[in-house]
Amino acid sequence: MKQNVTRRNFLATAGVAALATGLAQGAEEGPNGKAVKIIGVACSPRKGMTTAKAVQAALDAAKAVDPRIQTELIDLGGLSIAGYSPKPPEDAMKDILPKFQDAALGGVIIGSPSYFRSLSGLAKCFLERLAPLREPRMVLADKPFGVVAVGAFRNGGQELTIGQIQAILLCYGMIAIGGHAPAFQGATVVSTKDDISADELGLKTAAQLGKHVGEAAIKLGKSS
Numbered sequence: 001m002k003q004n005v006t007r008r009n010f011l012a013t014a015g016v017a018a019l020a021t022g023l024a025q026g027a028e029e030g031p032n033g034k035a036v037k038i039i040g041v042a043c044s045p046r047k048g049m050t051t052a053k054a055v056q057a058a059l060d061a062a063k064a065v066d067p068r069i070q071t072e073l074i075d076l077g078g079l080s081i082a083g084y085s086p087k088p089p090e091d092a093m094k095d096i097l098p099k100f101q102d103a104a105l106g107g108v109i110i111g112s113p114s115y116f117r118s119l120s121g122l123a124k125c126f127l128e129r130l131a132p133l134r135e136p137r138m139v140l141a142d143k144p145f146g147v148v149a150v151g152a153f154r155n156g157g158q159e160l161t162i163g164q165i166q167a168i169l170l171c172y173g174m175i176a177i178g179g180h181a182p183a184f185q186g187a188t189v190v191s192t193k194d195d196i197s198a199d200e201l202g203l204k205t206a207a208q209l210g211k212h213v214g215e216a217a218i219k220l221g222k223s224s
């Protein structure tokens with residue numbers, strides 16, 4: 001039977017669909033159109049150090065892609081975040097989790113130091129604590145993400161660290177984004193005496209990653 005589509009029932013249906021997909025609620029309309037937010041998370045226990053700087057470099061490149069893109073760096077340095085538990089303690093995730101539920105969230109960039117050729121414990125705890133975003137709805141599904149890894153050596157396990165973080169975020173239904181050449185897997189940065197400013201190649205990979213995440217966020221935002 002053909003249904004009569006009135007403006008009211010169309011809007012009601014559209015509202016339910018928007019709620020179901022979680023895409024339309026609260027997306028801010030800025031001067032340049034609907035805002036697309038890209039959140040960067042620096043997962044070093046050392047606040048403001050090389051991981052935070054490398055993630056910020058990627059965010060800057062993402063922001064330059066389109067005037068609708070807004071970026072925010074969340075530096076986990078100094079924060080207390082426990083790993084997953086069925087009853088997690090009230091810790092820093094209380095303020096962080098809502099940022100990942102923002103309807104305007106268009107992409108994520110995760111940064112971790114390479115610790116023993118793998119992601120930091122803080123990165124693992126943080127990523128585990130996103131678990132409430134998997135049920136009852138996959139809040140992060142189809143959102144693009146890129147990964148930045150910083151080590152003290154050129155071959156210090158950055159690519160392993162990136163792969164581990166990618167494996168985790170794929171469990172959230174997210175879409176792994178590599179960088180444009182030469183950053184195909186992600187940003188691989190070398191810190192020398194706690195400084196990344198001389199690592200031209202590493203900073204280029206951070207910029208190429210951020211650019212690609214920004215482009216993907218705009219493209220995927222359009223199709224949603």
Ligand SMILES: Cc1cc2nc3c(=O)[nH]c(=O)nc-3n(C[C@H](O)[C@H](O)[C@H](O)COP(=O)(O)O)c2cc1C
Pocket residue numbers: 044045046049050051052113114115116117118150151152153154155156157191194
């Ligand atoms: C416990 C620990 C393990 C580390 N393991 C590695 C490693 O396997 N490979 C590497 O290149 N650097 C390693 N590093 C060096 C850090 O990855 C590097 O200093 C990084 O820049 C630290 O990030 P941050 O400045 O944001 O704290 C290690 C550092 C620590 C403290």
